[in-house]
């Protein structure tokens with residue numbers, strides 16, 4: 544089965560992770576622009592970061608057999624630095640129009656401050672103007688209210704809910720998100736957001752319509768095989784294959800494919816892996832390492848499907 548991990552901060556992950564994901568069936572990842580664990584203090588570092596996720600990271604993923612897309616945005620935490628935020632808003636349009644950018648995101652609320660609200664709204668307007676989908680990061684604290692408010696603002700700005708993916712849902716938020724016509728994504732993230740067993744239970748209740756499973760793997764304790772493990776556990780627990788295909792693959796493609804930047808033929812007919820190739824003069828190889836040309840070998844397996 545093919546999988547799409549529609550929320551994966553691959554910049555923070557290793558080549559082992561790419562190999563494991565490819566071996567598990569992940570054909571494409573979407574890397575949302577987010578913060579790096581500590582706030583950036585200059586617009587220039589933002590420019591370099593956005594350049595990486597539309598540039599070298601896309602190239603690096605390709606060298607491990609995975610198609611890489613990204614979303615562009617000012618995240619909620621850094622929206623609280625107004626000087627930085629103003630500068631970032633100026634440069635966003637030029638990045639949002641680059642090849643492989645499938646949405647504005649991840650944007651939304653963290654502490655639900657006034658500045659977060661201001662830049663969330665401005666970026667929804669930008670998405671409408673550029674006809675791009677939106678990826679919404681819902682807050683960890685006061686989640687239910689933050690999720691409702693995120694959707695209220697979308698409605699107020701007149702963006703079609705079919706263009707908006709509300710991410711990091713849980714049992715408390717999913718019903719309202721689906722009832723209001725938005726896409727409901729779930730991050731399979733150990734110990735804090737959503738585990739595989741809970742996700743399978745949710746699939747039993749809600750089925751597959753507008754539900755998306757992702758890993759949100761990043762620099763924290765996280766699991767790049769979250770999508771593949773959910774799929775394997777779901778199959779083990781008797782969820783039908785079509786439901787699994789929809790929530791672990793097709794729905795993400797339908798939602799983010801609305802950008803016109805992500806198509807199945809990208810991975811059905813991918814360029815052959817050739818690690819001798821370079822990106823702006825640099826390859827993924829270090830020192831005298833033998834380049835892989837053609838097929839990748841991987842030592843990884845899908846043992847231990849349970850993510851708590």
Ligand SMILES: [Zn+2]
Nearest residue numbers: 575577649759
């Ligand atoms: Zn994220």
